Amino acid sequence: MKNKYKILVCLLIGLGGLGIWFFSDSSKNTNQAQSLSVEITGTISDKKAAESAFTVLKKNIQAVNDKDIDAYLSTIVPSSREETKKEMTPFFEKYSLKNELLSFEVKKQDNDHMLIEAQQKSQNLGKEKYRSHIAVANHTFVKEGGEWLIQETVITDTKFIQ
Incomplete structure (x- = not known):
């Protein structure tokens, strides 16, 4: 009887662990699917160039999330890197x-020039005062050395969130 009880307890613990792993993994997949669901929209005359700018903006946003200054600087024009x-x-x-990209138009x-309007969500994860928000950002991209880079970003609207 004790062996059957031990087997049942081990089985329940194993199933519980499997359930936790499954549900935590599926939420990661859901978050990845949400971030992958952003599509390039707008007046597109060169799809490949628009995709390149989209990739640069995603790298820029990820660099902020990772606090990776070198990756961040690699997404902007060389003339702005030192000051930035x-x-x-x-x-x-x-x-x-x-930070999360919500739209890209x-x-x-x-x-050699592109104007992109993007919605970006920024959430404060730390203890320092910083208001979480959704911003409309106008990014000016220029092609330098065969690469699309961010030349300037102007925030045109900000909505504060919880």
Whole structure:
């Protein structure tokens, strides 16, 4: 009887662990699916260029999440890197954020210039004061050395969230 009880307890523990693993893994997949669901929209004349800018913006956002200043700087034009490094290094040290791209719309596109309107969600994960929000950001991309890079970003609207 004791052996059957031990087997039953072990089986229940194993099933419980399997359930926890399954549900935690499926939530990761759901989060990945949500972040992958952002589509490139707008007035697109060169799909490959728009996809390149989209990839650069996602890398930029991920660099903020990872507090990776080198990856962040690699997404912007070289002429802005030194000054941006001075500004962003203390920011990365102070704040812990989770940023997410919600939308990506090509507003204007030509051979070496693109204007993108993106919605980006920023959540404060740390203890420092920083208001979580959803912002509309206008990103100007330029093609330098065969690469699409962020030249300028202007925030046009901010909605604070909990």
